[in-house]
Amino acid sequence: MSDLAAAAVALGLPEALVERSVRARAAETGQTVDDLLAQWAGGETAPTAPAPDKPAEPAEPAEPAEPAGAETESETAAEPEAPTIPEIVIEAPRETPAAPEPSYGPYRPPVLVGARDNPMTVLTGVIGLFVIVVMVGLVGPSIPTENPGARSSAMPFSAAALDGQNVYSTSGCVSCHTQTVRPVVADVGLGAVTLNDTNQVVGTRRFGPDLSNVGSRIPGAQIEAIIAGLDDHPAHSLGPQDLAALVAYLSESRTLEGSS
Numbered sequence: 001m002s003d004l005a006a007a008a009v010a011l012g013l014p015e016a017l018v019e020r021s022v023r024a025r026a027a028e029t030g031q032t033v034d035d036l037l038a039q040w041a042g043g044e045t046a047p048t049a050p051a052p053d054k055p056a057e058p059a060e061p062a063e064p065a066e067p068a069g070a071e072t073e074s075e076t077a078a079e080p081e082a083p084t085i086p087e088i089v090i091e092a093p094r095e096t097p098a099a100p101e102p103s104y105g106p107y108r109p110p111v112l113v114g115a116r117d118n119p120m121t122v123l124t125g126v127i128g129l130f131v132i133v134v135m136v137g138l139v140g141p142s143i144p145t146e147n148p149g150a151r152s153s154a155m156p157f158s159a160a161a162l163d164g165q166n167v168y169s170t171s172g173c174v175s176c177h178t179q180t181v182r183p184v185v186a187d188v189g190l191g192a193v194t195l196n197d198t199n200q201v202v203g204t205r206r207f208g209p210d211l212s213n214v215g216s217r218i219p220g221a222q223i224e225a226i227i228a229g230l231d232d233h234p235a236h237s238l239g240p241q242d243l244a245a246l247v248a249y250l251s252e253s254r255t256l257e258g259s260s
Contacts, residue, residue, distance in 0.1 A: 003037035010041055137183050153198035153212070157252050164249025167242045169201055178203035179212040179253065191216060192255045200253060208233075215254035223250050 007022070008015040022036045029036075157165065168174060179200035181190045191213030194200070200212055214223070222230075224247045229235030238246065 003034060003041050006041035007037050153192075153194050153200060153255055155199060155252060155254070157199070158248065160245050160248040161252040162249075164242075164245035164247065165201065167238070167246045168249055171236060171238065171242075171246070173211075173246075174201050174203050175205065176207045177209065177211045178206040179210065181210065181212050211250060211253060213254055215251045220247050220251045223247050 004015055004019060004022075008018045011018060013021075018037075018040070022033050022040065025031070025036055026033045180194040180198070180202045181187050181192065183193050187193075187210070190210050194202075194212050198212075218226075224243065226233045227236055227238070227243065227246065236243075
């Protein structure tokens with residue numbers, strides 16, 4: 001192992017730092033580098049690391065060389081200096097220059113601007129339209145009126161027709177037919193809209209034709225033939241009196257002109 005490496009191990013310093021220190025000490029004391037390295041390798045006086053940032057001062061006049069192996073008081077009291085840590089300078093990140101805006105020349109792309117939505121206006125219009133439809137289609141036709149030409153469904157049935165109304169209700173006719181004309185498109189052609197003053201059997205389900213105004217559409221003889229089984233109608237085995245009463249009720253089931 002060389003004296004330089006041995007001195008670096010003995011002092012616990014890097015070889016480069018030991019080499020700089022021994023050369024500076026040799027220049028100051030007039031000793032040779034090899035003598036100083038031999039002393040430092042044997043655990044003698046530790047070098048003082050020169051400051052890296054300060055320029056070297058002018059060397060003083062060399063003192064008479066001391067005998068080999070002799071230690072001066074300054075060398076004995078010298079302590080090894082800690083290595084100087086270089087200052088780390090952190091540079092601020094460079095700002096990326098903004099990309100230049102594209103040049104479109106005389107032709108720029110169109111900017112589409114939509115109309116501002118107003119949901120409350122749409123909602124108000126929908127509610128208003130719904131109220132108008134209800135008033136015109138349902139409420140209006142069901143209000144009785146005494147104006148000329150108004151229809152009324154309060155019919156003056158005869159005694160035989162009243163008996164036939166009972167036969168109509170008990171023989172199952174009411175479970176398949178209704179006697180109410182609704183203010184809807186599907187009931188156009190059935191007659192005037194049935195008003196609240198009707199004395200017919202309104203019914204709840206309509207599988208067959210509506211019979212509210214059947215007396216105005218079909219004569220009595222044809223009504224009797226249908227009850228007996230004409231046109232795929234289920235045949236009823238009614239007695240002559242009940243059959244005549246039922247035909248009378250259906251024949252008199254018609255709306256009248258004027259008020260009730």
